[in-house]
Amino acid sequence: xxxxxxxxxxxxxxxxxxxxxxxxxxxxxxxxxxxxxxxxxxxxxxxxxxxxxxxxxxxxxxxxxxxxxxxxxxxxxxxxxxxxxxxxxxxxxxxxxxxxxxxxxxxxxxxxxxxxxxxxxxxxxxxxxxxxxxxxxxxxxxxxxxxxxxxxxxxxxxxxxxxxxxxxxxxxxxxxxxxxxxxxxxxxxxxxxxxxxxxxxxxxxxxxxxxxxxxxxxxxxxxxxxxxxxxxxxxxxxxxxxxxxxxxxxxxxxxxxxxxxxxxxxxxxxxxxxxxxxxxxxxxxxxxxxxxxxxxxxxxxxxxxxxxxxxxxxxxxxxxxxxxxxxxxxxxxxxxxxxxxxxxxxxxxxxxxxxxxxxxxxxxxxxxxxxxxxxxxxxxxxxxxxxxxxxxxxxxxxxxxxxxxxxxxxxxxxxxxxxxxxxxxxxxxxxxxxxxxxxxxxxxxxxxxxxxxxxxxxxxxxxxxxxxxxxxxxxxxxxxxxxxxxxxxxxxxxxxxxxxxxxxxxxxxxxxxxxxxxxxxxxxxxxxxxxxxxxxxxxxxxxxxxxxxxxxxxxxxxxxxxxxxxxxxxxxxxxxxxxxxxxxxxxxxxxxxxxxxxxxxxxxxxxxxxxxxxxxxxxxxx
Ligand code: HEM
Numbered sequence: 001x002x003x004x005x006x007x008x009x010x011x012x013x014x015x016x017x018x019x020x021x022x023x024x025x026x027x028x029x030x031x032x033x034x035x036x037x038x039x040x041x042x043x044x045x046x047x048x049x050x051x052x053x054x055x056x057x058x059x060x061x062x063x064x065x066x067x068x069x070x071x072x073x074x075x076x077x078x079x080x081x082x083x084x085x086x087x088x089x090x091x092x093x094x095x096x097x098x099x100x101x102x103x104x105x106x107x108x109x110x111x112x113x114x115x116x117x118x119x120x121x122x123x124x125x126x127x128x129x130x131x132x133x134x135x136x137x138x139x140x141x142x143x144x145x146x147x148x149x150x151x152x153x154x155x156x157x158x159x160x161x162x163x164x165x166x167x168x169x170x171x172x173x174x175x176x177x178x179x180x181x182x183x184x185x186x187x188x189x190x191x192x193x194x195x196x197x198x199x200x201x202x203x204x205x206x207x208x209x210x211x212x213x214x215x216x217x218x219x220x221x222x223x224x225x226x227x228x229x230x231x232x233x234x235x236x237x238x239x240x241x242x243x244x245x246x247x248x249x250x251x252x253x254x255x256x257x258x259x260x261x262x263x264x265x266x267x268x269x270x271x272x273x274x275x276x277x278x279x280x281x282x283x284x285x286x287x288x289x290x291x292x293x294x295x296x297x298x299x300x301x302x303x304x305x306x307x308x309x310x311x312x313x314x315x316x317x318x319x320x321x322x323x324x325x326x327x328x329x330x331x332x333x334x335x336x337x338x339x340x341x342x343x344x345x346x347x348x349x350x351x352x353x354x355x356x357x358x359x360x361x362x363x364x365x366x367x368x369x370x371x372x373x374x375x376x377x378x379x380x381x382x383x384x385x386x387x388x389x390x391x392x393x394x395x396x397x398x399x400x401x402x403x404x405x406x407x408x409x410x411x412x413x414x415x416x417x418x419x420x421x422x423x424x425x426x427x428x429x430x431x432x433x434x435x436x437x438x439x440x441x442x443x444x445x446x447x448x449x450x451x452x453x454x455x456x457x458x459x460x461x462x463x464x465x466x467x468x469x470x471x472x473x474x475x476x477x478x479x480x481x482x483x484x485x486x487x488x489x490x491x492x493x494x495x496x497x498x499x500x501x502x503x504x505x506x507x508x509x510x511x512x513x514x515x516x517x518x519x520x521x522x523x524x525x526x527x528x529x530x531x532x533x534x535x536x537x538x539x540x541x542x543x544x545x546x547x548x549x550x551x552x553x554x555x556x557x558x559x560x561x562x563x564x565x566x567x568x569x570x571x572x573x574x575x576x577x578x579x580x581x582x583x584x585x586x587x588x589x590x591x592x593x594x595x596x597x598x599x600x601x602x603x604x605x606x607x608x609x610x611x612x613x614x615x616x617x618x619x620x621x622x
Contacts, residue, residue, distance in 0.1 A: 039079040049082030062526035078513040085266040089522045095557035102565030112502030118262040126425030155473040165240040173618045175211035207243025213595035215613035220435035228430030233400040235298045248291035251284035260606040292423040432607045433495035441489030444542045484547035486579035494525035494561040525560045592616040
């Protein structure tokens, strides 16, 4: 003992090893072992499973999975793979099998405990990690902001303003030699900023150096966060006008990488404790949650201002009603609902509740604002919910205000923890996915001048020659080729490249595969969207035309980028609108070229970020 390891340490190590073997037996080799006759990956080893081949390929996981599935041959068979100490993965890819899991027997395949173990510390009880009633009521509530009427407002009032800032920032990055020729870019920081009408040569943006390469991926994140914060939370984090890195973004991106890696890392709890990732994750989560808490308190302050304004407007209207009629009275009160409250139920895209803002006076606060009708309800007595206050059903406005005002499934107002969960889940939904889809599409376009030329020709035909303003909702809807470009980028680079469910009970899939209870059902949008069985021999090629050639839109079980079944993406329409809007707006104003030496690759995370960003040089389009 004097020269060696203490016996207690040996005993502890032996106990740990025994526990590990027992755990392994239970989870990977015992009840979750692939059933006899299951199709397993070539090269699977006893005990170690697929770890020796998968772990060295983690940095290129999506491609590795695609290669494995392709090697199994046509017909898209289900196969299984295993990692020590982890549940068996049942990897499915045939559309009929996906439909069985995501729709027909969706009740047997929830997100389940693995999702909550891995993502719970970051996403709490938000929509992405919930099942059952907890999920259902969040989805129902959130679907209210996705109406055609709201989309028109988002395009005209949010996309336009944020695109102005984005183009101003890009204009500032044009090289000094070319900047003077650039078309007029909108003002940085608002209409009163100097030089707005006089071309990008006059514009300077803090932290943007004229002529220096710029990370377009980072800019897309800033754009989508500012845009979605305005739409979803009625606030403006101002990322587009901030110089330097944004601490929330750094922490959020890193936390997603760490939590996602848990799906693929045997013994992640131990590893995270040993290598410091666990400590850093806790610090990142503190940064992230305090950012979301800031959004909530800002929204609460705005709500009280809006409520006061609406109450004043109401009092004024009542005073006017009591007064003898005057010619101006009716026009003052007939402007309809303002802000981003949802429209009539008839234009709903995902069900929803009653329209609440019809025929009410416009709120005095600048858009986006809640519907005055909702404020009117509050003025009758309810407080601003959250922190244990009363909740009030029926109020309709932006997403965060909705969640603040409505009751949770238990009938009580949501506490701040739950509101923070909501904000973070919707930031992933509204920021990361769309920013990544845009970045990958722009990356593909840079390599394909023919695609760029067609996109520009279509835009010119539909919108006319380049002008200062931004496209409208109806104009964006006409741009079929631009939409095809965006979808094709997304097909090859799906923003949620891998996804999983857990099997509650044993089941037999439509192709005869027996699924053990507790197995993880894995589906790779990256691999499925590239399957030659469904996309043809040119599946790996970026060819937007395929979207115009289809007689019928491909089923969501073949193009799975937006998921499918009852948990299909709620924001698909919004994402497509935003994607087309940004592609057209940017490409009509600027030329992008890959910066010398820039490398583009994906990083392994919950979504599909670019590992080193998308570094480009910018010049004005003449
Ligand atoms: C290109 C952009 C987008 C892509 C590729 C995308 C893709 C997806 C995918 C694959 C899922 C399923 C995720 C899962 O199973 O956990 C999903 C869910 C969801 N998406 Fe999107 N999304 C995009 C944009 C948006 C936007 C802009 C919003 C707006 C808020 C949004 C809102 C949601 C919501 C709320 C869910 C959860 C649905 C549920 O679980 O019921 N998405 N999205």
